[in-house]
Amino acid sequence: MTAPDLDPVDRIDRLAAAERLAVFGAFHPLPEDGAPPGTATLLLFGPREPGFWAHVTAAPEWRDGAADPLDRWSKRVLGTLAATLGGQALFPSDGPPYWPFTTWALRSGRAWTSPVRLLVHDVAGLMVSFRGAIALGRALALPPARSASPCESCAGRPCLAACPPGALGGGGYDLAACHGFLDRAAGRDCLSAGCLVRRACPLSRAYGRLPEQSAYHMRQFHR
Template sequence: MVEFNPAEIEIAVSDAGLVPFGWIVLDRNDLAGLPIEFPEQILLLLLGNAGAAMWKRFSEVADQHGQSLDAWCEATIGAIADKFQARAFYPFEKPHLPFQQWAVQTGSFFKSPLGLTIHPEYGLWHSFRGALFFANAHDIPITEPQVSPCRSCADRPCLTSCPVNAFNGMEYDVPACVDHLKTSDTTNCLQSACAARRGCPIGKEYMYTKPQATFHMESFMRSFG
């Protein structure tokens, strides 16, 4: 039996190039309808990328061995899960798990007008890569509740930066977005990332580099043939 030590787990996550985004406690009601069976209460540590570390680690392996990002996540997060006797879940698994809802539950992420979650420091420049589930009840680190940066953003430039107005604050018009990317891409979203995402003033220093932005946008476009 490995002793549960949240600080040690977070260090292992950071050492792997990922960011420990926060801990939440889930009970059976939270898991209702999900393909997950667990005891009464579980702890979840949400993991993702923000900043340059994950891209540096992953692209080295991808260049040498052609590994996909999903495979890299499974290998990297799976190894941490094994070490700390946790179970790993991933955002690409089907049926889809509610990663964005879990993020909001941590108290550090908020739903933005784009539908993506926003973080006060990282802005929109983060993604979720996995979740570690710990089946026993333990104490978890308490984090200070934060405030959504969107609350004090009067202009909402995110909603006016998309060339085809794919975002209206409630819905994301996926066909309009894909059509624009396939035909004109006047705002260079394919190389520089989504223009609406770039329109947000928060966390600009965490904006993806062109190689990373291109990689994610190409992967997004592949799902539309």
């Protein structure tokens, strides 16, 4: 690997902040990580809260009536940032084959597998989502990663008991039970404000994500 570039990740984070995005992780990929050939640093981007949803829904993609406004906004914004940095923008919707965003999140040292098997992030908690990634051909100096998951010190692990139908817990995810619950009147709270399991996470509660954004994603999920 080449010597680290002294261009810091926090400078990129400040550039992303103009579009209410944040660097949610970065690492130096190994060949088995599935990054594009020649990638020396891979950066993951997620919503910067508070303020992300108001910013996105004011964008042209949200007003033109075309499908997939959030993905189209992400591709425009991260594509522009990637061009500025001399990198390649990558997105979860690319494919098939799809980029291994879950693997990348775990490799970043800022996300872990939670007690309910979902990813948990050091800032976003169980509300973590990735709008995209940028692959750079130069090695950036990276901040040290956290040594342990925040779940290890989470009192009571409320996520484990938060799902009313028991569709999501320590034993994994029962997709059919989740959709069945959302079809009933009892599931309206999850549909209108977001998954109760994700909302139970202390980090999620402190993250600042609006119920309107969670409702949008729940509608996309439960079509």
